[in-house]
Amino acid sequence: MDTETRYNQTLDYLYSFIDYSLKKASELARAEFNLDRMAALLDKLGNPHLAYPIIHVTGTKGKGSVCALCASALQAGGYKAGLYTSPHLLDYAERIQVNGQAIPHEALADLVDEIKAAVASVPKLTTFEITTALGFLYFARQGCTAAVIEVGLGGRLDATNVVRPNVAVITSISYDHMAVLGDTLTLIAGEKAGIIKQNCPVVSAPQTPEALKVLEKVSAERFAPLTLINRDVTIAPLMRSLTGQSFQVSSEKIATLTLTVPLLGSHQTENAATAFAALEASGLELSYSDIQNGFYRVKWPARFEVVRQEPPVIFDSAHNRDSFARLRATLDEYFPSRPVIMVFGVSEDKMLADMLEEIRPRLTHLIATRADHPRALEAEKIVEMAKQAGVESEAATPVEAALARALELAGKTGIVLSAGSLFVTAEVMRAWEKYK
Secondary structure, rough: OOOHHHHHHHHHHHHEEHHHHHHHHHHHHHOOOOHHHHHHHHHHHOOOHHHHOOOEEEEEEOOOHHHHHHHHEEEEEEEEEEEEEEOOOOOOOHEEEEEOOOOOHHHHHHHHHHHHHHHHHOOEHHHHHHHHHHHHHHHHHOOOEEEEEOOOOOOOHHHHHHHHOOOEEOOOOOOOOHHOOOOHHHHHHHHHHHHOOOOEEEOOOOOOOOHHHHHHHHHHOOOOOOOEEEEOOOEEEEEOOOOOOEEEEEOOOOOOEEEEOOOOOOHHHHHHHHHHHHHHHHHHHOHHHHHHHHHOOOOOOOEEEEEEEEOOEOOOOOHHHHHHHHHHHHHHHHHHOEEEEEEEEOEEOOHHHHHHHHHHHHEEEEEEEOOOOOOOOOOOHOOOOOOOOOOOEOOOOOOOHHHHHHHHHHOOOOOEEEEEHHHHHHHHHHHHHHOO
16 A cells, blocks of 8 residues: 555544544533543553653644744754644644654554554544644654644643643633633633643743733742743844844843744744743753754744735734734734735634724735635635625635635735635645645
């Protein structure tokens, strides 16, 4: 059997389990989240998650960027760095990476074959739990000397929360997945704070007072020293362009350090400062030069990624109110007066009206579309909501047709922007290949 056939059969096997990323909000709310299944499976696999130091990252927005920055810096410093993130953008194997390389399809198929007996012995395992165990096992087998692990959902009961991290990292907390995490920032922050362990350092991005109060309380209860960005580590912007931005971080420990990242938007300086503080708090040996080099070389696509400068084409993955506020601010930073044509699709459980309200001042036209995903909202429903919000809009499916229509409307002066759920932007990226 050829490798790609085996790989596709492997994905069929993984997706044959409960996959909450494909479930509607009502089903997600009834999910049985606990750590017992995960602990049992890992025990049968020899507890590979205990074989290397870990940076554990949760939050609502920015956690993927923070993870990518940390892993890139570790690699620059000579570590064999594992990186576990979700969801994937174009290929399931992207979720499990070592030194920036996704697990080969053949290696993933081999590991899945190896663990099937252990999986069969633990009832009610989910796709995410099995994939997380595969990531831990792959990192151990590859001899990783450090790993960066992103929480899938929440924190307290997330499958990744079996780790014993060197540092717990909490990025910006805002409203998302409220059917599971709660409908107040206090409740959501409580779930995120579940990754804070006894005596383990904590690093937090800037938070609202409501969320910060929870993080400070839990950190104090667990004797976990808390480093807060914009309080303990400050940021001073230096320069920005369409290829990146430079800024300075300062703290009591380090007077001033200049960092440059290819990621755009002022929120990415907060993410980079959070990643810097996490690396500092982790106890892992890294020079400032390693961190600078790793941050400069980081790759994290579909986060205000300008794939063509003139006329601009931008891939983004904003999918809640807070991320759309940041997207609008970044548009204002880099393209303050140009008309924006947005290709947009989203999951049915997202707060669509809030997102539209945030981005409306910058939109000339919205092209609503629907990706090939079971949770995707119908394009016609998006148009209906957009019209109520006063946004000129139309529906176009499939996604390839939506991109073609956006390019037509934008002409030589407008911006084509893809935003919404990551699976929408992934389809736009595939469709864009023929325009390169």
